[in-house]
Amino acid sequence: MIALFINIFSWFVKCWLNNIESTEQNAHPKISLLPCPRCGSYHTIKNGSTHNGKPKRQCKDCGRQFVINPNNQTISTEKKQLINKLLLERISLRGIARVTGVSWSWLQNYVNNKFSAVPRQVRVSEKSKGNLIIECDEMWSFVFCKKIKVFIWLAIDRSTREIIGCYLGDRSRQSAKKLYSSLPLVYQQCAIAYTDFWESYKTVIPRKRHRAVGKETGQTNHIVREALP
Numbered sequence: 001m002i003a004l005f006i007n008i009f010s011w012f013v014k015c016w017l018n019n020i021e022s023t024e025q026n027a028h029p030k031i032s033l034l035p036c037p038r039c040g041s042y043h044t045i046k047n048g049s050t051h052n053g054k055p056k057r058q059c060k061d062c063g064r065q066f067v068i069n070p071n072n073q074t075i076s077t078e079k080k081q082l083i084n085k086l087l088l089e090r091i092s093l094r095g096i097a098r099v100t101g102v103s104w105s106w107l108q109n110y111v112n113n114k115f116s117a118v119p120r121q122v123r124v125s126e127k128s129k130g131n132l133i134i135e136c137d138e139m140w141s142f143v144f145c146k147k148i149k150v151f152i153w154l155a156i157d158r159s160t161r162e163i164i165g166c167y168l169g170d171r172s173r174q175s176a177k178k179l180y181s182s183l184p185l186v187y188q189q190c191a192i193a194y195t196d197f198w199e200s201y202k203t204v205i206p207r208k209r210h211r212a213v214g215k216e217t218g219q220t221n222h223i224v225r226e227a228l229p
């Protein structure tokens with residue numbers, strides 16, 4: 001009987017202590033076991049979870065969101081090399097993330113950084129001014145959902161098959177202009193440009209050197225076949 005009483009008493013004390021602990025936590029929400037990785041503050045709050053269920057917290061001082069015990073903090077050089085190869089194979093980002101085990105957001109960031117490091121104007125081998133012929137075309141793809149269309153504008157040199165201009169954007173005249181201004185100067189000044197009948201080209205390429213043609217003429221075969229498979 002006494003043993004039972006002691007048990008009940010100790011259970012009661014335990015509950016009471018737990019209660020004090022949790023009210024202390026509520027009274028001082030700054031107390032957290034995990035400091036913010038950016039500013040070191042302990043003033044953090046729960047902030048949902050990642051797509052694979054890891055709890056996230058957010059720093060109340062600097063706003064940084066972070067994952068508790070992230071499992072892939074550093075990506076090895078070997079893994080990055082593999083990712084580079086997979087990117088060249090045009091495999092989807094989600095596919096690459098699944099296969100290599102990196103997080104999707106890390107990969108998106110990695111690709112964005114690579115993209116911003118690419119020079120906007122391509123360097124081409126020295127060209128003589130006569131007889132330059134280019135072919136331009138645009139294809140579209142979608143980002144996230146079919147509503148968000150992105151057009152890839154490309155220009156190639158017909159004789160060398162070099163891609164000499166590229167622009168990503170919508171299908172507007174502004175984008176055609178950006179494609180044209182991405183061409184090395186010698187092409188902007190001298191090249192004859194074959195395009196489809198999309199009217200944005202007309203207002204951007206000088207009329208004397210612009211040939212708008214249908215696919216059946218074969219004049220845009222190279223770009224259709226080789227650059228935009």
Ligand SMILES: [Zn+2]
Nearest residue numbers: 036039059062
């Ligand atoms: Zn912080």
